[in-house]
Amino acid sequence: MKILRFFGCAGTLSCLLAAAPADAQLTVQITQGVADPIQVAVVPFGWAEMGAAPWDVAATIGSDLQRSGRFAPLSRTDMLEFPHAAPEIDAANWRLLKVDYVVVGKLVALADGRFELQYELVNTLTGQRLLGQAIPAGRESLKLASHRASDTIFEKILGMRGAFATRIAYVAVDGSPQARRFRLMVADSDGANPRVVMQSGQPIMSPAWSPDGASLAYVSFEGGLSSVFVQQLASGQRARVSARSGINGAPAFSPDGRRLALTLSRRDGNVDIYLLTLATQQLARLTESPAIDTEPAWSSDGSQVYFTSDRGGSPQVYRVGAGGGSPQRVTFEGGYNARPRLASDGKILAVVTLDRGAYRIASLDLERRASRVLTAGRQDESPSFAPNGATLIYATRDGRHGVLATVSVDGRVQQRLAGGDGDIREPAWSPYLQ
Amino acid sequence: MRVLPLIAIMASVLLLAGCPKKPTTAPEAETGSAVPGETDGATTGGAAGAGVGEARPLPGGEGGGAGADAAMAAGAGRIIYFDFDSSEIRPEYAEIITAAARRLAAAPALRIRLEGHTDERGSREYNIALGERRAQAVRRALLLQGAGDPQVVTVSFGEERPAMDGTDEAAYEKNRRVEIVDAG
Numbered sequence: 001m002k003i004l005r006f007f008g009c010a011g012t013l014s015c016l017l018a019a020a021p022a023d024a025q026l027t028v029q030i031t032q033g034v035a036d037p038i039q040v041a042v043v044p045f046g047w048a049e050m051g052a053a054p055w056d057v058a059a060t061i062g063s064d065l066q067r068s069g070r071f072a073p074l075s076r077t078d079m080l081e082f083p084h085a086a087p088e089i090d091a092a093n094w095r096l097l098k099v100d101y102v103v104v105g106k107l108v109a110l111a112d113g114r115f116e117l118q119y120e121l122v123n124t125l126t127g128q129r130l131l132g133q134a135i136p137a138g139r140e141s142l143k144l145a146s147h148r149a150s151d152t153i154f155e156k157i158l159g160m161r162g163a164f165a166t167r168i169a170y171v172a173v174d175g176s177p178q179a180r181r182f183r184l185m186v187a188d189s190d191g192a193n194p195r196v197v198m199q200s201g202q203p204i205m206s207p208a209w210s211p212d213g214a215s216l217a218y219v220s221f222e223g224g225l226s227s228v229f230v231q232q233l234a235s236g237q238r239a240r241v242s243a244r245s246g247i248n249g250a251p252a253f254s255p256d257g258r259r260l261a262l263t264l265s266r267r268d269g270n271v272d273i274y275l276l277t278l279a280t281q282q283l284a285r286l287t288e289s290p291a292i293d294t295e296p297a298w299s300s301d302g303s304q305v306y307f308t309s310d311r312g313g314s315p316q317v318y319r320v321g322a323g324g325g326s327p328q329r330v331t332f333e334g335g336y337n338a339r340p341r342l343a344s345d346g347k348i349l350a351v352v353t354l355d356r357g358a359y360r361i362a363s364l365d366l367e368r369r370a371s372r373v374l375t376a377g378r379q380d381e382s383p384s385f386a387p388n389g390a391t392l393i394y395a396t397r398d399g400r401h402g403v404l405a406t407v408s409v410d411g412r413v414q415q416r417l418a419g420g421d422g423d424i425r426e427p428a429w430s431p432y433l434q
Numbered sequence: 435m436r437v438l439p440l441i442a443i444m445a446s447v448l449l450l451a452g453c454p455k456k457p458t459t460a461p462e463a464e465t466g467s468a469v470p471g472e473t474d475g476a477t478t479g480g481a482a483g484a485g486v487g488e489a490r491p492l493p494g495g496e497g498g499g500a501g502a503d504a505a506m507a508a509g510a511g512r513i514i515y516f517d518f519d520s521s522e523i524r525p526e527y528a529e530i531i532t533a534a535a536r537r538l539a540a541a542p543a544l545r546i547r548l549e550g551h552t553d554e555r556g557s558r559e560y561n562i563a564l565g566e567r568r569a570q571a572v573r574r575a576l577l578l579q580g581a582g583d584p585q586v587v588t589v590s591f592g593e594e595r596p597a598m599d600g601t602d603e604a605a606y607e608k609n610r611r612v613e614i615v616d617a618g
Contacts, residue, residue: 177596203594206559224547225589226562246588247566250559263559269570269588271563292563308560315560339557352557359556379601381557397601426558 026191026404026424032414033069038157040065041074041099045119046084046106053107055142057117057149061103064150064164067190069413074099086120086129094124101130103153107142114138117145121153130156143188144433163386164189167430168393169197169207169216170404174422181422184218186233189386189429191417197231198238207426208251213433217241217251217260228262230278241278247271252296254322261286261296261305273307275322286320287327297340298322306330306340306349317351331364333371339382343389348409350383350392361394363409374407384429393417393427512614514572515607518553521567523575531572534614535579542582545617548572550590551597553606558592565590572612587617 042062047053065071083089084106094102105119121131137145147165154162172183182204187194202221217230226248231238242248246265260276273286273296287293291311306319317340320327331337336354353362358378364371377396384393393406402423406415514527538544550565569588576586598605
C-alpha cells in the first residue's frame, strides 16, 4: 500500500500560493513597546534613475524597526538633511535631533535589470560606521531585501538577529457553523502579501514549516476524515503523508527535515506520538501510553521531542529522546500546560497554561526552572517562536473574533495583527528564508 | 414502559432516513474533496505538474438527498453530549447507544462514523485527542452491545466544528458531543 502520493490542485480544492491575494490583509498595531526605544533615522534612499524608485527601502526598514517596539524612527518631516552615504552624515546635526543611529543608502539599477540595495549604519555618538552592505535583488524581491537589511541593522544594534525577512502561516476561518470556509494562509511577517495556500469547507489545522521554509505540513479534514499533508509553497504540489484510521494530527518537522513527528490514534484509539520518515514512509512509535500523548515539538538539535500528555492526570509537558526511552515530565506548575514550543536556543519553552481560569501563553526557562505568564487573554493559544527566539506569535480573541498577537519573550513588546471579519488562528512563524 | 416505544420510533426514523445527513457539515461538493483515496491509482512522484488527481466523491460523502431533512429531524437521537473534560457516557444516552448497536448488529454491511467534538477551551490538538477519546468511548459501548468492529470508525474534530458558536456554557455544552453518522 502506498500512502505517499503526489497530486496537484483538483476540483474545487485550491492550493494556490501564487494566485490572487486574499481580501483581508493583516495590519500590525503595537499595543505595547519598550519605555525607552532607541532613536533611529532611516533617511530616504537615493535613486539616480529616471522616474520614481521601484521601492521605498527606507520606509520598509523604518516600519520594521518601529514594529519591533524597540525603536522610534524619526519622521521624515523632521529630517534636516538627506544624505545617501556615510561620509555625508554630519553626526553632530543628528545628535541635536536626539538620533542615536542613522541609516543611509541608495538603490542602484544594475545593467541586467536587477537592483542593488546599498546601505550603511552610523552611530551618531561615536561617528563610527557600523555597517556597510550591498544586497542584490530583483524587482519583486526589493521588499524582502529591505527586510534583510532590517534584520542586519537590528542585529548590529541589539546583538540579536531580526526576524523581519520571515513569513507567518495561519488558518483563516469564516462563515457560519453550517457553511464554514477554512483557508491556510501565508503572509509576510508584517502581515503583507497574504496568499491562500489551501482552502476547504472542512477544518484545516496545525500548520508547521519545514526547516527550509519551502513547505508546510498541515492537517486537513477534506473528505470528512483527518489527513496530514506536506505541501510545497512555490508549486502548490502536495503529498498526503498520513491518512490512517483515527487521528492524523499535530505534524512537526524534525530539524533536518527528514522526519515528521505526528499524533496518531490508529485502530486501537490510543493517542500516541509517532515519527514518520518522509522518504520511506517508515513509521516508528515514539510513545506508548493509554493516556493522551500529542502536540510533539522537536528540540533544535533533534535529540528530544517535547509533547503534551495527561498520563499524570492533567495535561502537562513531557520530553522523550527522539530514539525512544521513558518520558520525563517537564512542567509542574499548575493544572494545565500544553502545546509546547521551543525557542531556537533550546532554553525557553512556550506553553499554553491555565492561569486563574484563563488559557494564556507562558514561558518556562528550562535551565532556571522559572516560568512566567506572558499574555492576559482568556483563550490564548498556539504559541510559535520567531526564528530568533525573541518573539512569540500566538492566537487570541478580540471580542468575538480570533486574531493574532505577538509578545516579546521578555514581555515588554506586544503587537496585535488584526484581520478581516472571520477568525484568524494557529499562527506558525517561518524559519529564516533562504 | 416508555423506553420501548422510544427505541421503536428512533429505529424507524433511522431506517426511513436511509442515509442520514449530518446537520452541521457543508456539502462535500463545496469542500472540494478531490483527494484520491488510498486505493485509487493516482500516480506517484514524477509527473508533478500533470499529477492532478481526478475528482471523485469519497465514501462517506454527504451528498444530501431525499432523506436529509428527515434525518435532520432525527438529529437529536444521534448526538450524545458529554460533561466538561469527560468521555463518560451519561445514563440518559443508553437508549441511543442500544438502538444504534442493534441497528448495526442487524445489518452487518452498515458502516457508521462516530464524530467526536469538544468545546473550545484548551489547545486545539489536545482537544482533537479529547474528541477521539469520546468517540472511542461510544465505539466501545457499541461493540459491547453487538456492533461489529469494522462497522464503526471514529474521527475527532476537536473544537474545529462547533455545533454552536459562542463562548458561554450554553454553547459549550452543545459542542461537547459525539455525532453518529452513517458512513455508507
